[in-house]
Amino acid sequence: MSERKLHPAVAGAQPMYRAENDPDAPLFEGAYKQRFDDILTRYPDKRAAILPVLAMCQELRGWISSETIERVAELLDLTPAYVLSITSFYTMFRPQPVGKYLIQVCTSIGCDLCGAENVVEKLLAATGTRTGEISEDGLYTVIEVECLGACGFATVVQVNERVYESVKTETVTRLLEELR
């Protein structure tokens, strides 16, 4: 099967969570400006481009800051309040900077029944953080997320773009070691 080239506007086509994010990287410059322009070509109006544009900003910086919201609002002719309504609705958009590894634990019903809460607790203890914080060594941020779509392998944990299946409290330490 030949490699399928995805349009840059497809949100999932680019990694939203990268280990090498830079929380203060300049937005919409160079290649990112080019990608922004490409994204706009795909939609009938600017507003429709909001998700891929935000995803691109997060890919670059690892989070969506107030400054990012204001810039995106300005570029897409939207109000900052409207952009905030989008970013605060989707848990995938992070309101704070994150560590090198964003550990997302599914706590929807299936995973919860299989012990997701304990996995979260163990991860927080092992990283010495509270939900959403960056660990002291800058490596880890643990958050709870909605269903990751792999209920047959509960508890599901996604670290940046990679999915780990059937995570148990016993395997948490090994998982963190592997990342390190």
Added chain:
Amino acid sequence: MQATETTTRATSLTIDGTDVTVPEGTTIWEAARQLGIEIPVLCHDPRLRPVGVCRMCVVDVGERVLAASCVRQCADGMSVVTQSDKLDRCRATLTGLLMSDYPDESRRQVTTADDQLLELAERYGIERGKSALPRGNGRPDDLSSPVIAVDHSACILCDKCIRACNEIQHNDVIGRTGKGYGTRIGFDLDNPMGQSTCVACGECASVCPTGALTNVQLTAPLRPRSALTSVDSLCPYCGVGCTITYHIDPEENTVVYADGRESPGSQERLCVKGRYGFDYSRHPQRLTMPLIRREEFYPKGALSSDVRGARGARRRKKPGGLVDYDEVMPAFREASWDEALDLVAGRLKEIKDTHGSSALAGFGSAKCSNEEAYLFQKLVRAAFGTNNVDHCTRLCHASSVAALLETIGSGAVTNTFGDVGNADVALVAGSNTTANHPVAATFIKDAVHNGTTLIVIDARETGIARHAHHFLQIEPSSDVALYNAMMQVMIEEDLVNHDYIRDFTEGFEELREVVRSYTPEAAERVCGVSADKIREIARVFARAKSALIFWGMGISQHTTGADNARCLISLALLTGNVGRPGTGLHPLRGQNNVQGASDAGLIPMMYPDYQSVADEKVQAKFEKAWGIPLDPKPGLTVVEIIGGALSKEIRGMYMMGENPFLSDPNTNKVRKALAALDFLCVQDIFLTETAEFADVILPASSFFEKTGTFTNTDRRVQVGRKALSSPGEARLDWEIVCDVARRMGYPMAYDSTEEIFEEFTALAPSYAGLTHENLQPTGKLWPCPDPETGDGIQILFGDGFPTPSGRGKFVAAQHQPPAELPDAEYPFVLNTGRLLEHWHTGTMTRRSRALDAIQPQAFCEMHPEDLAELGVETGEPVHLATRRGSIVLAVRASTATPRGNVFLPFHFREAPANILTHDKLDPFGKIPEFKFSAVKVEKAEAASA
């Protein structure tokens, strides 16, 4: 007043058994409303885009599930049931769900709106406290705004506030944040409301169905509308003339809160001044007794250290922006009305007998009604015997009116502001519309939203510029060069409307000759806008199917003010943009009765309705009507009268509601002039700076205490109705004027303002047929040929102009520099202007609790790069000096003001802008150049601020 949709098909259906036919696309909710059937709804308002989120308006259309009537469109043959047991059960369940976490009565804030959710709960017998959910949802209150209280726990997320903010006012402040049960409304980036970009128009609170957003108590305790008396009246502030219903507590004699009222002009919209600025009328400093200056305070002069301009003035005990009553009041003693009126009439008559009528003068006010303005000019003309009567319009649109009268024969607007919805292109020139005419600005923003191309031309990047497709930031005072260049391009590229020029204009050849040399390249050097951009704008404007021009003080308040206005008029005539929908000339009027005060004859060269005092036939008409010989010599204008006082040409003055000490240019000269008057009578509601120079002060009534007509910027004559009684012995202005006239030997007797209006309309053809009665409830535009049924003529001059030739005249203008250019010593350009929250000299708004809380301090604005060069941080004090005087005040950094410029609001008496301005006049309109003086800026020592 949006463009009517192209004729659509009709749809026929039955609603609750009644046949109804509506245009295709009408929603069921709207169709039912037209039938008088009320369908309960929480998330919908006819002025908003329907979203169908509360589901309360569901109706039975015989489908699988019920349909939300606010979004569902009518269909042919549809049979709709709006009331049934099933529907009641559905609505009751929905109400119960919304009530399940509704906060307890005990912690609910009092709401000024009718709480529609509680009404439904009552209707459906929902018992509170039955739910297992905790009371309230833990979301906090936000009390950071001085005028709107936010109770997030009472919010049902109907989004009405968001749509009102975005779709009605276009302020775009409110959104939703979060998801699921944690969702709530948020301001900007979820800031507290008081720290967001909210401009406090209160539109959100006015539409909120649950009182989650509600007005803060400003006067007497808030009570539901049904517990208060309501009076349909008007806003006392700007020329937009918004219609308002005031809710009154009669026992406290105070307005408790205000609501926008439906009318063709303002359509229920209000701004912060109209909605929250009503409480000044009950301020404890209201004048309640006539006052006479004590013997020992002669010779006259300023009484407070502020007005004296004393060096130590800034160390005064009390902060803030009001006349220090403790300093001023001891100079006056209370007197009876009889004593005061006898003194006023006696002294004025004495001056008239000794020095002649022309030694007397009167300033009326554009804040007074048509009836008061008419009577006042009659007092000056008939009882004083002079035409020395003028008012503050001289300081705002005198040049515009002069240019309009010269070119098209009428000083009023040719079209209403609301018709901008029909304009292909709107040009806003020199108008800070969002601050000075906020509700008119919402209609311009509406139009932009619906496809009108907006061009904004201004020296400052004002609020409206942020909505513009094309914003041209020109060098201050370079207007003529820019407009001439635009016209040069239109003529050169043959974009002008030849048919219109041939049929309706004269003087085109002369115009062509004058603008020939104004190439875009030449204009670029003067106005700082690129030649390409000038060409582009000229093409956009010329190719517009319809274009409407708005302008404000940025055009008129220059020594070239009339020339600036002439250019805008020529632009419209050249492209045939007068007399059709979506076209016209609209100088936005400042005061609530600027149009009416001029119409009523507060102009030294005109009787009521612009009839020339120099015209013998007109003179004979008024001599007959008023029964006394009249002076055929045109009188002096505002600034000339002040000059005349200094030279002793003017010796006695009567001022009704004007405060020239702060409003007129070159304060130091005004101070000397006022002190030089032999006699000054000031009639006002507060002790103004000007009143410090008075011999007699007469306590008058505020807007809320009287009935009269006011003419707005659209030429709409509306009735302002008495809502409160006057304090103490304060009297109605028209009664005072009558008494003074009588005591001067000229009989004036009326029973009511209706009777005065009748006399005025009989003498003013434009107002013919209008009466207080037929002006209810929302007024009429003048001229109004069929006053019993019609609304008046909206669009004037579709078939020619009221000029001798019947044609509009091109009057070409050459670019001229302003009177005082910056130099090495005074390197900055000083531009004075206004703020959204304050009104002119601040007499009213600085006594309004809410408005003063939002904008309490004097400041000026400069570009951050200029501040950096001066080594001044934002918020620090600066020393501003011109050749005439100096002031010290805080500076704020803002990129809205271009480099090399200082923007200075003139509302603040503690830093009076007109200490700095000069009094050179436009030779034609006699308006001073408030918008351009050369100024020096230095860092000031913090201690002296």
